[in-house]
Amino acid sequence: MSEAEFTPSKLGTKAHWDAVYRRELRTFQDYGDEGEIWFGEGSMTRMIRWLHARKVPLGASVLDIGTGNGMLLVELAKLGYKSLTGIDYCTDAIELARSICEKEGVSQGVHLQVTDFLDTFYTSEQFDVCLDKGTFDAVSLDPSRAAEKRKQYVQSLCQVLKPHGLFMITSCNWTREELLEQFEDEFEITDELPTPSISYGGQAGHSVTALVFRKRTGS
Incomplete structure (x- = not known):
């Protein structure tokens, strides 16, 4: 695995x-x-549309890792998803999401918890779907x-x-190839969500990468 590193940043700190x-x-x-939607409303909409298009059941258990203001869960709840959990290590983020x-x-359909995904989060039951919109980026910084x-x-x-569970990640720090290197041992890619393209110096690319992984058997 390549060890691409980023310049340390305050964006990677809890403070x-x-x-x-x-x-x-x-x-x-x-x-x-309601505050900022990380990566913009379009990134949230892409994730929701993918879940809907792939007919992910409304009863599927969904975990939003680093939920922030909780808007992604709000929109999923409005679509009828019934088992939604959002976690964040910032107390004020969870209070904001709850408000x-x-x-x-949609309060009855969303469970919110102050916890650190890397350290203190514990669940007695595994999830069908995990969502990440910027949290892995913050960890990387x-x-x-x-x-x-x-x-x-x-x-x-x-x-x-869960085994064969889905992991959807949106990143502005990592390319498709770099994310594959980070997760390929335990996950296989199933899809890449379309994101806006940019052109610079005659080269085309994307400022945001959005991928869907499936957990490998036995991982």
Whole structure:
């Protein structure tokens, strides 16, 4: 596996995200603004459309890793998904997500929990689907032990996902090939979601990568 590294950034620290969601929670309380959708609304819509197009059952258990304001779960709940869980290590993020769920009338269908996916998260039952929209990116930018934490992320993912379960990831830090290298030992790719293309210096590419993996048998 190649060990592509990124410049350490505050975006990889809990202190940064605590400050972000403290501010966003206050803004929601004062003005009703639900805050930023990570990677934009289009990235969220692509994930939802894929689940719908592949007829993933409405009773499938879904885990949103690093749920933030919880908007992805809100939209899934509105479509009728009934077993939704969102986790985040920021207390204010979960409070914000809970407030938005209440506002949107979907509180009963969404379970929210303050926990660290790499360290303290425990579930008695595995999930059918795991979603990640930026959390693996943040792990990759952690100023301390980023490579070790990426490996722990994969291990945690294997523990919480059912055999043959689906893992959907959206990343702005990793290319398709790099994500394959990170996850190929335990997962096989099943699809790549279309994302906006960019052109620079005569070369075309994508600023965001969105892939769907399936957990390998025995992983």
